[in-house]
Amino acid sequence: MSADQITITPSSPHVGAEIGNIDLTRPLSDEQRRDVHAAFLKYGVIFFRDQAISFEDQMRLAGYFGHVHIHVGGAGTASKPAEGFPAIRLQHFDASSKRISGEVWHSDQSCADIPPTGSILIQKVLPPDGGGDTLFASAYAAYDALSTQMKAFLDPLTAEHDGAKLFDKGTPTVYPQAVHPVVVTHPETGRKLLFVNAGFTTRIVELARDESDAVLNFLFAHIAKPHWQMRFRWRENSVAFWDNRCTQHFAIWDYWPNVRSGYRVQFEGEARPVR
Numbered sequence: 001m002s003a004d005q006i007t008i009t010p011s012s013p014h015v016g017a018e019i020g021n022i023d024l025t026r027p028l029s030d031e032q033r034r035d036v037h038a039a040f041l042k043y044g045v046i047f048f049r050d051q052a053i054s055f056e057d058q059m060r061l062a063g064y065f066g067h068v069h070i071h072v073g074g075a076g077t078a079s080k081p082a083e084g085f086p087a088i089r090l091q092h093f094d095a096s097s098k099r100i101s102g103e104v105w106h107s108d109q110s111c112a113d114i115p116p117t118g119s120i121l122i123q124k125v126l127p128p129d130g131g132g133d134t135l136f137a138s139a140y141a142a143y144d145a146l147s148t149q150m151k152a153f154l155d156p157l158t159a160e161h162d163g164a165k166l167f168d169k170g171t172p173t174v175y176p177q178a179v180h181p182v183v184v185t186h187p188e189t190g191r192k193l194l195f196v197n198a199g200f201t202t203r204i205v206e207l208a209r210d211e212s213d214a215v216l217n218f219l220f221a222h223i224a225k226p227h228w229q230m231r232f233r234w235r236e237n238s239v240a241f242w243d244n245r246c247t248q249h250f251a252i253w254d255y256w257p258n259v260r261s262g263y264r265v266q267f268e269g270e271a272r273p274v275r
């Protein structure tokens, strides 16, 4: 085993793995970059513990995998840009919070024509009595579990994703909207997955409204089944790094009025999701 070889401990059968023997406060070697990227593709979300990273470290990590992304949510989002680092979002929630980011199953900003590929979130302050866990689901496993007939029905369909569904809390901002295939092929793994989510997806374009509502409600409930999800319990300086192209996540707000505070950066996708 070389000094740079990471360790990988899967978190569940379908999604997630914890990565060890790595220090994210230092530049990564080529071997570490390659192995971290391979684990990101294989597990959909990877976790690192005890990483006291700075904003620069977080930006450097994201930069290994793509161009850092500026959030498209505008004034209606619950997170705010970090001072001096517009690509880093402060996700701070406390007794005065009216809502938090991500308390619904979603992949980040699927309302964008080209959604961000990856998100990297670190928690710096956690509630004293536990809580504030994040659920992650595999959109591959959810797709794989559908019947052949349901896959054939969904395959040619497209769905509208609207930022206003998640972000609009009475602010006058115009939010992004996009239409993506309901079933997408991951550009790097070649696997098929379900690409609709309760946070942003508003309708299936080819169906009548009541048909669309029924199919989407079925798919939202299907993706939320526990069979292809895992629950991540944060500690101070834990980092989660997820692939928005094949996972969805849900942040649990069970800690009010306590504080949970962290920082997220994202890197850009290279192309629109395709069938």
Ligand code: SIN
Pocket (backbone or CB within 6 Å): 091, 101, 102, 103, 108, 119, 121, 133, 134, 249, 250, 251, 252, 264
């Ligand atoms: C998010 O949706 O980006 C937030 C996830 C979390 O806070 O756990």
